[in-house]
Amino acid sequence: xxxxxxxxxxxxxxxxxxxxxxxxxxxxxxxxxxxxxxxxxxxxxxxxxxxxxxxxxxxxxxxxxxxxxxxxxxxxxxxxxxxxxxxxxxxxxxxxxxxxxxxxxxxxxxxxxxxxxxxxxxxxxxxxxxxxxxxxxxxxxxxxxxxxxxxxxxxxxxxxxxxxxxxxxxxxxxxxxxxxxxxxxxxxxxxxxxxxxxxxxxxxxxxxxxxxxxxxxxxxxxxxxxxxxxxxxxxxxxxxxxxxxxxxxxxxxxxxxxxxxxxxxxxxxxxxxxxxxxxxxxxxxxxxxxxxxxxxxxxxxxxxx
Numbered sequence: 001x002x003x004x005x006x007x008x009x010x011x012x013x014x015x016x017x018x019x020x021x022x023x024x025x026x027x028x029x030x031x032x033x034x035x036x037x038x039x040x041x042x043x044x045x046x047x048x049x050x051x052x053x054x055x056x057x058x059x060x061x062x063x064x065x066x067x068x069x070x071x072x073x074x075x076x077x078x079x080x081x082x083x084x085x086x087x088x089x090x091x092x093x094x095x096x097x098x099x100x101x102x103x104x105x106x107x108x109x110x111x112x113x114x115x116x117x118x119x120x121x122x123x124x125x126x127x128x129x130x131x132x133x134x135x136x137x138x139x140x141x142x143x144x145x146x147x148x149x150x151x152x153x154x155x156x157x158x159x160x161x162x163x164x165x166x167x168x169x170x171x172x173x174x175x176x177x178x179x180x181x182x183x184x185x186x187x188x189x190x191x192x193x194x195x196x197x198x199x200x201x202x203x204x205x206x207x208x209x210x211x212x213x214x215x216x217x218x219x220x221x222x223x224x225x226x227x228x229x230x231x232x233x234x235x236x237x238x239x240x241x242x243x244x245x246x247x248x249x250x251x252x253x254x255x256x257x258x259x260x261x262x263x264x265x266x267x268x269x270x271x272x273x274x275x276x277x278x279x280x281x282x283x284x285x286x287x288x289x290x291x292x293x294x295x296x297x298x299x300x301x302x303x304x305x
Contacts, residue, residue, distance in 0.1 A: 004061065007054045009040035009047040011076070015057065016041075018072035019064060030056045073226055098243075099131070101303060103187035104141055107134045109242050110305060116198040117205025120283045125194060129305035132191065132199045135232040135245050136170040136253060136300045137182060139163070145182045152178070156295070168231040170251045170298040176266045176290035179254045179299035188301035193257040193267040193285075195302055200248075200270070200282035202241030207281060209240035209247045216277040219249030223277050229296075230273070248280040249273060251298040259287035272296035 004011050016026040016037065027034040032053065040047060049057070061069065097110040113129040139154075143162040146153050153160045154173035174182075176190075183189050191199070200209050208214070216223040218238035220230045232246055240247050252268040252275075259265040265287045271280035274296045279286075288297070 004057070007049045007057050008045040009043045009049070010045040012037070012049065012057060013041040013044070014075040015061060015064075015072050018075055019068045029060055032056075070226075070228075098134070101131075101133075101186065101188065103185070104144065104301075106137075106141060106186075106301075108132060108303060109134050109244060111195070111199050111242055112203075113305075114203060116201070116203040118194060118197055118283070122205045127194060127198055130191075130195055131303045131305055132195065132242070132244060133300040133302070134243060136251060136298050137179075138168055138232055139171045140167040142171040142174070142182060143167075145185050149181075149185055151181055155293075166229070168233065169229040170232055170246070172229065172251055172295050172298050173293045174254075174298060175293045176254045176288075178293070180256075182299075183301045186301060188303045190254055190256040190299060191302040193255045193269065196247075196253065196255050196269045197282050199242055199244050200240050204241075206241065207283075208238075209244070209282065210238050214277065219246070219271075219277075219280060220273045221249040221271060221277045221280055222273065222275055224249075224273070226273060228273060246270070247282060249275075249277075251296050252286070252294075254297065254299040265289050268297065 016023070019026065021029065023037045024034045027037045030037075030053065040049065061072065064072070099108055100106065101108050108131040110131055111127075111129060113127065115124050115126050117123070118125045139157075139162040142154070145151060146160070154171060156173055157163065179190055201207075206212060208218075210218055219235055220226055229250055232250070235245065235249070238248060239245050247270055249271055250273060251270070252272045253270045255267040255269055257267045259267060268286045268288055269282060271277075271284075
């Protein structure tokens with residue numbers, strides 16, 4: 001997995017927990033006094049560790065077992081999700097473009113009407129204004145739909161219920177028909193491929209949501225090495241010009257647009273944790289049969305402005 005940019009007491013504590021080590025054993029592995037571990041964890045993110053200790057933790061993480069590394073990544077992700085949720089609520093209160101949809105309660109943002117640059121050739125296209133979900137539909141969102149309608153739950157849920165550790169992850173194992181049923185229940189629709197692309201690239205044709213630099217670290221793709229979905233709030237530096245998350249990586253997203261009229265195949269956008277970064281370009285075209293379901297395919301919705 002990728003390393004930690006800056007080790008504080010918080011990250012050190014999460015690594016100890018992920019490795020299932022006592023304070024004494026963890027201190028021996030890092031090469032410090034056990035009292036320092038207690039101090040680090042007590043101070044949390046207010047304590048930035050010395051360069052020597054940061055290097056020691058870098059080495060310890062690199063040599064950790066894959067299961068320990070995955071647990072550590074999951075713990076970091078969960079914390080980031082919780083932290084960002086407060087910022088999202090602040091955005092809701094302050095930004096007049098954002099609103100909560102009355103159907104499913106999800107946070108949406110306005111994409112203004114006008115011309116945008118579309119496709120690999122950046123051709124000019126006009127779209128009317130619309131609202132788009134800031135985050136993909138999560139397992140938690142989808143569970144409310146399943147409980148309200150009796151719709152078939154995804155196959156990776158246990159006894160028809162969303163696993164607690166996946167509540168903020170995008171729902172997967174859903175067909176185009178499943179996604180459409182959720183959208184209808186919520187009083188929304190799936191985005192057209194054009195709406196999805198404009199929400200991802202902005203009006204001026206950015207190659208990626210964050211700009212034109214091919215930075216794989218800003219999204220959950222194969223190169224990231226996580227090999228699983230992540231909470232929809234995680235990649236804050238990868239948001240689009242409209243403030244929309246996960247438009248590159250994490251999961252492919254169903255669109256309402258058919259590949260060719262009557263084909264029964266619908267466009268997918270955004271790439272996924274299973275795909276190489278080169279597949280994450282929002283202008284890229286991909287499609288699948290409407291009955292396809294997989295562990296890397298989900299959706300988000302749009303609504304009228």
